[in-house]
Amino acid sequence: MVINFTAVTRCMLTILLVSSSVWCDAQTDALKQHGALHIENGKMLDRHGLPPQLRGISLSWSVWGGKKYYNPDVVRWLKADFNINLIRVSMAVEPRGGYLQQPEVQEKMITSVVDAAIAAGIYVLIDWHDHHANVNLEASKAFFRKMSKRYAGVPNVIYEIWNEPEKIDWKIVKTYAVEVITEIRKNDPKNVIVVGSPRWDQDVDIAAKDPVTGFKNIAYSFHFYASDPNHQEKLMAKADAAIQAGLALFVTEWGVGEANGNGVFDLAKTTAWWNWMEKNKLSSANWNITDKKETTALLFPGARVKGNWTPEQLTPAGLYIRKQLRVFNK
Secondary structure (H helix, E strand, O other): OEOOHHHHHHHHHHHHHHHHHHHHHHOOOHHHHHOOOEEEOOEEEOOOOOOOOOEEEEEOOOOHHHHHHOOHHHHHHHHHHHOOOEEEEEEEOOOOOOOOOOHHHHHHHHHHHHHHHHHHOOEEEEEEEOOOHHHHHHHHHHHHHHHHHHOOOOOOEEEEOOOOOOOOOHHHHHHHHHHHHHHHHOOOOOOOEEEOOHHHHOOHHHHHHOOOOOOOOEEEEEEEEOOOOOOOHHHHHHHHHHHHOOOOEEEEEEEOOOOOOOOOOEHHHHHHHHHHHHHHOOOEEEEEEOOOOOOOOOEOOOOOOOOOOOHHHEOHHHHHHHHHHHHHOO
């Protein structure tokens, strides 16, 4: 079923108003509940030995239109109103104004969000948002050297070292991962590190046949766009194969639309993917907080820069994700 934006918006607004009073009592401090995370027997587990199944939101690239939402007020609002227990900081690397051109500016921007997440008691993914991280290896190592010194042992922090490798051999991704993991482990011996896989974090089944070894607490990112016709049964089967092989998956990015960020919002397909994540108890971050005119944007153009968004400022994607997080993050 392809979603009718007008109908779903009306429906979501009704649901949000009705459920608002009962939701407030369900909000919890994720860090107090789960503590430090670790990887064991192919699963990400909390201090109780249970899957934390974090559910949250990814900020957009830290350049362009999404940049303005990189502030502590947005973090606080997303926790208070959306009930997130995870936020992803998608630090742009190669684009104009990104880390390669303005490292100090980018570091200041993303650490303000990371620090706000820590203060809020939620988990935070520090994402090297790059498609060509292997050619930017030294810059990546320098960045994660700083981040791992700053956040060593802080249980909220998770390192995502390569957003989406493109059409590249797994051996290249693995070699890069070993180098960056080694750098992080010099300062932070325990926090979870998330490794990418070829073809935009889809070839997790290939990574599962030759995983990174010699380090503890390594997970692997898996990305999908729920309404994309190319991201259906075959892609789900690849992830299932990786899970069965004992690979710890983390859905560090997924969207309700198609892989280009736009396209249709198919509610039936999105529900199928959501149910799949629930069945496998996978943590996830939905793409993305921006006010760009596209399907996966959670905000309409002109939405307030510091949160405090009314339901009318949320797109159909934003209304859907807000409802899901308020229901499932208890």
